[in-house]
Amino acid sequence: MSEPVDQEVEAIKAVLAALAPLSGKARASVLDYVTRRLDVVSTAVPPASSGVAPALSTTLTRPVTSPSTHIKNFKEEKRPRSANEMAAVVAYYLANIVSVEQRKQTINQRDVETYFKIASFPLPQQVRATLPNAKNAGYFDLAGDGEYKLNAVGHNLVAHSMPRGGSDSTSSSRRAKRQSTQRGRGKRK
Numbered sequence: 001m002s003e004p005v006d007q008e009v010e011a012i013k014a015v016l017a018a019l020a021p022l023s024g025k026a027r028a029s030v031l032d033y034v035t036r037r038l039d040v041v042s043t044a045v046p047p048a049s050s051g052v053a054p055a056l057s058t059t060l061t062r063p064v065t066s067p068s069t070h071i072k073n074f075k076e077e078k079r080p081r082s083a084n085e086m087a088a089v090v091a092y093y094l095a096n097i098v099s100v101e102q103r104k105q106t107i108n109q110r111d112v113e114t115y116f117k118i119a120s121f122p123l124p125q126q127v128r129a130t131l132p133n134a135k136n137a138g139y140f141d142l143a144g145d146g147e148y149k150l151n152a153v154g155h156n157l158v159a160h161s162m163p164r165g166g167s168d169s170t171s172s173s174r175r176a177k178r179q180s181t182q183r184g185r186g187k188r189k
Contacts, residue, residue, distance in 0.1 A: 091150035106147035
């Protein structure tokens with residue numbers, strides 16, 4: 001099952017790498033040619049009656065996500081500490097960050113595999129256990145049929161609590177202060 005996902009991820013990476021250095025107009029031209037050559041019909045835009053979908057080229061010229069909101073950048077911004085947190089990041093990303101046409105309110109195992117790989121986040125040994133574990137951690141509700149929906153706890157984690165901890169110097173200075181206070185108490189006895 002992961003072989004088709006791996007091939008998809010590699011294809012996405014290759015296309016992004018090839019298009020990244022081009023201007024917006026050149027990207028549109030390349031995508032227009034490739035979609036016509038491969039006879040690809042966009043599911044986001046209904047085909048026009050003229051045989052050529054004029055809205056298709058406008059859909060494809062608009063970036064799916066801006067470079068600042070690519071899943072890899074979003075992951076680096078949020079800095080998830082575990083597969084459970086990364087699953088919440090993926091669900092939040094798909095529900096709120098991607099273009100409106102691509103948004104989805106639930107995620108499944110395939111989304112976890114695909115977006116963990118695209119974001120360069122290590123896959124857990126048991127990928128199929130990731131979403132049930134994240135649900136048990138309180139981040140998701142079961143939506144049925146292998147689909148999970150990010151709940152308010154998961155949403156708030158990603159939107160308001162990540163990245164966690166702030167600067168390391170602040171937390172280490174607090175820890176040092178606590179330890180010195182505790183040592184001082186121990187000497188009085």
